[in-house]
Amino acid sequence: MKKLMKGNEALGEGAIKAGCAAYFGYPITPQNELTEYMSKRMLEEKRVFLQSESELAAINMVLGASAAGVKAMTSSSSPGISLKQEGLSYMAGCELPALIVNVQRGGPGLGNIAGSQADYFQATKGGGHGDYHLIVLAPSSVQEMFEMPAQAFALAEKYRNPVMILADGVVGQILEPMEEVKVDSTYHGDRSWVLDGCQGRAPRKIRSLLMEEGALEEHNIKLQKKYKVIKEQEQRCQKQNTEKADIILVAYGTSARVCYSAMLAARKKGLSVGLLRPLTLWPFPVKAIAELTGTAKAFLTVEMSAGQMVEDVKLAVNGRKPVHFYGRAGGGMPTEEEILKEIEKI
């Protein structure tokens, strides 16, 4: 049965259905509905909810809960996500699974509270200090806001890596019919590292500090091997009308929704246009894009940013076909007409 839900609340319910045992968060627009939703529902479910004193504290509470072996999450929006980068770097170094949600808003600085996609670099290239990656998922509907937390926890636990759901203010705020489909709530992967007291086993330690000769380099080699496996096995995207299309639109999240309408309008006009929507931003769906360079004549990347994901599209296309870009920065949103005009220019 379908029901009407707001994106932020659907994500909260999705996380609860996925078995999230602890939520820690700090208010910031446009993700407040998520924190508020969790403050009620987590207590109803007799799980842990805590409004922290800062985003720094929230991510470190997640670090602690994750170290203790439960599914833990936090959410925020762009300025708050910047504050979480310290904790994310530590969690990547310590290989701790967790879910971090960024309902992006306009930047830089305090920016504004409109939906934005300007945190792509921060999310997909590491964000904090050190050679590391988060796994990054990109929802573009309320339905996906509900379903992605379960996927995120599963990936986080399988690879012992923090996973970010990179949403935006629009997908967080929209009301849409959605269905509470059954999602996976089991804990994936081994738990031989969990800190829950050393009863009947040797004590464990969790650390990212590796001062012994060569130890940190060895740890980095291990991390890079893991990232390579993730890159090979977890690239996900949705393709619509891409087969034999001349122009491939590449867009995620809210931009992909507008691109979908633009694609339909263009096809009505007889233009051969398809849409590739990355579901994972890291690993980026390089294989799917590379495959299309055989049939497509050009690519058009559309973002609510000054041009960030377009760099990854160019790397995937690798010079074989032209890659165009259209974006609106500072909380601006590309319209169907604007995109259509860009398509016609090609």
Add this chain to the structure above:
Amino acid sequence: MKPKESMPKIVIYEQKCKGCELCVITCPKKNLRLGQKINKKGYHYIEIVDLEKCNSCGLCYQVCPDVAIEIWKDK
């Protein structure tokens, strides 16, 4: 390392000792001193002056920051 029976004893783990002398200034019998020998960390480590005089009071253990001292006592 078990000391001889019925002898009040102190065991000094010389590799753990950093020769800080907290025990030396604490020993009520002035029965500990810094030795001439050097351990693998490069520190002179403490030694007992007169084993007979030690009454296993344990104050040296109490003040040792490196858990380098162990105290044995008659039952």
Add this chain to the structure above:
Amino acid sequence: MKKVYCKPESMTDIEHKYCPGCGHGLVHRLVAEVIDELGVRERTIGIAPVGCAVFAYDYWNFDVTEAPHGRPPAVATGIKRVLPDRIVFTYQGDGDLAAIGMAETVHAANRGENITVIFINNAIYGMTTGQMAPTTLLGMKTTTTPFGRDKNLAGYPIKVCELLATLAGTAYLERCAVNNVKNIINTKKAIKKAFEMQKENKGYSLIEVLSQCPPNWGLSLKESLKFVQEDMTKQFPLGVIKDIYA
């Protein structure tokens, strides 16, 4: 013959990296003895700080995690909230607890988290080789206060226990020292009481330990012990600062 004093089970055999005479090793041992005596080693989770005690997880023989600089109270909150029947404590220096981590310290205390905080106050940043700490005494020379701490430039030394005592969430706050046998025994008593309170779900406790740092103070061991006794206790008086159950 019987062993009467020896390494507690809650300590490993790994040699401490601390400087000679440093109080950290002493407090590590006191914590370990208390955990042994309370029989909670197998359900204890410690949180190590950033600072000299960053390697504490090597020295304790129970589960320990690291935390980013200043964040141990938040990490402890996360652990304790999901595993309320475990014994959770943080071990933090003055920079970690009272400078970069002051917000986390105050709010964990104010929430009355049922955790134990062991706070080492040696009035200096040891690991980074002797810079000013939030607890550095006025007039005290450090590598970043070469002319002595000037209140007009750097403010005043923070009295953490007195500050936290104003919060309704704190249950037990005591300041101790490890500069002589009497004070060491007292420190252990306080640490034991704090852990016992956690075991009984009595709320937030913090034990501040004035500790000597001879190399970074540029003093001999004897001078350092005297500095704790005469100078530090003047600014940071020893004793129970708050005990809501007393």
